[in-house]
Structures are given as C-alpha cells and as structure tokens.
Amino acid sequence: MVIVHVHVHVKPECVEAFREASIENARQSNGEPGIARFDVIQQVGDPTRFVLVEVYRSQEATAAHKDTAHYQKWRDTVAEMMAEPRSSVKYEPVLTRDA
Amino acid sequence: MVIVHVHVHVKPECVEAFREASIENARQSNGEPGIARFDVIQQVGDPTRFVLVEVYRSQEATAAHKDTAHYQKWRDTVAEMMAEPRSSVKYEPVLTRDA
Numbered sequence: 001m002v003i004v005h006v007h008v009h010v011k012p013e014c015v016e017a018f019r020e021a022s023i024e025n026a027r028q029s030n031g032e033p034g035i036a037r038f039d040v041i042q043q044v045g046d047p048t049r050f051v052l053v054e055v056y057r058s059q060e061a062t063a064a065h066k067d068t069a070h071y072q073k074w075r076d077t078v079a080e081m082m083a084e085p086r087s088s089v090k091y092e093p094v095l096t097r098d099a
Numbered sequence: 100m101v102i103v104h105v106h107v108h109v110k111p112e113c114v115e116a117f118r119e120a121s122i123e124n125a126r127q128s129n130g131e132p133g134i135a136r137f138d139v140i141q142q143v144g145d146p147t148r149f150v151l152v153e154v155y156r157s158q159e160a161t162a163a164h165k166d167t168a169h170y171q172k173w174r175d176t177v178a179e180m181m182a183e184p185r186s187s188v189k190y191e192p193v194l195t196r197d198a
Contacts, residue, residue, distance in 0.1 A: 037196055042192075094139040094141050095138060
C-alpha cells in the first residue's frame with residue numbers, strides 16, 4: 001500500500017473551480033482497481049488549501065493513475081489555479097482501516 | 100465530520116516506541132463511537148515522521164476523544180519522544196468515502 005498526501009494551495013478566486021475539478025477526478029479515481037481511497041479535503045480556516053488523500057494498493061497503481069484520462073484532465077485543468085506548486089508526501093501504513 | 104491530521108516528528112531512537120504506543124492508541128480510538136477512522140501512517144524516506152489521520156463524526160467527538168484514558172496514556176507516553184512539538188491541521192471533507 002502506498003499513501004500519498006498531495007498538498008495544494010490555490011488562488012482565492014479558483015477555490016470553487018478547483019473543488020469541482022477535483023470532485024470529478026476523485027469520483028473517477030475511486031473507480032480505479034488500484035485505488036483503495038481517493039479523498040479530497042479542505043482546510044478549516046483557509047479554504048484555499050486542500051489535501052488529496054490517495055491510497056494506492058501498489059506502487060504500480062500510482063503509475064497507472066497518472067496514465068488515466070481523468071488524471072490528465074484534472075492536471076491540465078488545475079494547472080493555472082495553483083498559488084504555488086503543489087507538493088506530495090508518500091507514507092506507508094502503520095495502522096489503517098484501508099484494505 | 101471533522102478531519103484532523105496530526106503531524107509528528109519523533110527522535111530517531113524513539114521510532115519503534117512511538118509506533119507501538121500509537122498502534123495501541125489507534126486501535127482503541129477506532130472503537131470510539133464518534134470516530135470514523137483513526138489511521139497512523141509513516142513517511143517514506145523519513146521514518147521519524149508520522150501523521151495521525153483522525154476522522155471524527157462531530158466536533159463533540161474530538162473533545163470526547165481527549166477525555167479517554169487511551170488518549171491520555173498515549174499523550175503522556177509519547178511526550179518525551181517528540182523531536183519538535185507536534186502540529187495539527189483541521190479539514191472538512193469535499194469528497195470522502197468515510198461515512
């Protein structure tokens with residue numbers, strides 16, 4: 001299992017558009033066989049900050065995700081919305097309810 | 100729903116003890132009625148860094164958690180293991196599979 005937290009900071013005027021694009025991407029990502037969980041969460045107190053919580057069943061699944069049309073559409077759609085480059089951190093589970 | 104990510108950086112010699120204490124706390128926290136998810140994850144490439152991924156069903160549940168014996172035991176047990184003070188960030192869901 002590979003867990004990736006993608007930290008995103010968007011321009012204030014892009015918050016709604018980012019939410020919409022990310023909901024669409026997350027819905028489709030949740031349908032990928034290699035993805036156990038693909039959540040989108042928004043920071044309390046600063047709505048311009050989001051985290052994508054991505055839980056992959058394998059390393060290969062992370063690459064497969066980047067090959068999907070929905071990821072590529074999301075990536076291109078949100079590119080201009082960033083207030084700063086997004087960053088991602090990889091984790092491995094110590095204890096998780098994701099199977 | 101209230102999502103809290105607690106970022107923890109422990110001293111290198113405390114990694115295993117922190118894992119053990121946190122697994123015990125997470126197991127018991129997952130049994131709280133107000134908690135939908137309580138995961139512990141460890142950063143790839145830097146095993147001294149952890150995130151506790153806490154998903155509460157309500158604001159009240161966050162307070163109830165702090166009243167439990169297992170939380171208080173964990174808090175006291177890990178206090179001396181920190182390399183720096185831990186920090187927490189609150190989020191609300193945009194799209195999540197937690198119910």
